[in-house]
Amino acid sequence: MIEIIPIKWVVYALAAICGVIIAETVYLMFAGKNDKRATINRRMRLQENKLSQRDVLVQLHKERGTSNDNKSLWSMKNLRLLKTQSGLRMSLTKFIPLCVLVAAMAGLYISWKFEITYPAILAPIVGATLLPNYILNWRRKRRHKIFGMQFPEALDLIVRGLKAGHPVPVAVSMVGREMPDPIGSEFGILTDELTYGSDMLSALESLDERVGHEDLPLFITAVKIQSSTGGNLREILEGLSHTIRDRGKLKRKIRAVSTEGRMSAYILTALPAILALVLVITMPDYYAKVIDIDLTWYWIGFAIGLLALGNYVMAKMSSIKV
Secondary structure, three states: OOOOOOHHHHHHHHHHHHHHHHHHHHHHHHHHHHHHHOOOOHHHHHHHOOOOHHHHHHHHHHHHOOOOOOOOOOOOHHHHHHHHHHOOOOOHHHHHHHHHHHHHHHHHHHHHHHOOOHHHHHHHHHHHHHHHHHHHHHHHHHHHHHHHHHHHHHHHHHHHHHHOOOOHHHHHHHHHHHOOOOHHHHHHHHHHHHHOOOOHHHHHHHHHHHHOOOOHHHHHHHHHHHHHHOOOHHHHHHHHHHHHHHHHHHHHHHHHHOHHHHHHHHHHHHHHHHHHHHHHHHOOOOOOOOOOOHHHHHHHHHHHHHHHHHHHHHHHHHOOOO
16 A cells, blocks of 8 residues: 655655745846846956957957967868857867867777777877867857847847937947847957958958858848948848848748657667667676677777768758758
């Protein structure tokens, strides 16, 4: 028979829940106040350190890897551009050796654990070539996602500034003051470049190179047309904002429709690893006779390669460009 839970344990559980709720309430109260007092983006935080506007611009350029004095052996063109668009503030001369060190330590641990030498040899090569590109691509993708969500709001803010009678540079500077990162600092750099003598078109091209988002050329083209042939920039940006929002809705709808393909890829990828883990836990001696044979690891590598190829094909099938 099922025993009835003593009433004192129920009281203890309810008291614990009340304590957690009270602690969370106090935390949210103070966290909300701190968020209101916090500066909106990194550019504004640097200005709070009593740096001049020029010093802030130079510092942001150095962090993004776009300054002229940041060229070195490690700053290959494509990798340097990828680092700039990812928003990573660490220099490549520190980032790549760090990736090599982490990969080498992982390879040495695997070699020591399983008494095989291949991971210790291959890990530094992977850490110097594949790992930096993977991390930077992941950071750039995440940054582009946030930038794409902020961009229509930034266009609306520029439109409101133009409606109030401000010129384009002043309307653009409002984005740098009032919006969070990443778009706040990027438009803040654009404003600083305009302040220190750059023309609008050159500053916009520099913005496109730093960010690399697919929607930015639409905005840059609109400003170029308005500056060369004239026209109502406010109406153009309003239409552009609606277009970008509609594209975002369509992308989310396509992502929802293609969920089945992605979930199939996740399940098929995880199934072999889960099955191997279950066998190791339930029957520890199942792989004991073949784990020390080199041919076993060749076949495991071949299987992982086929699995990666299948994931690549399924990713291409479930991703649609809008």
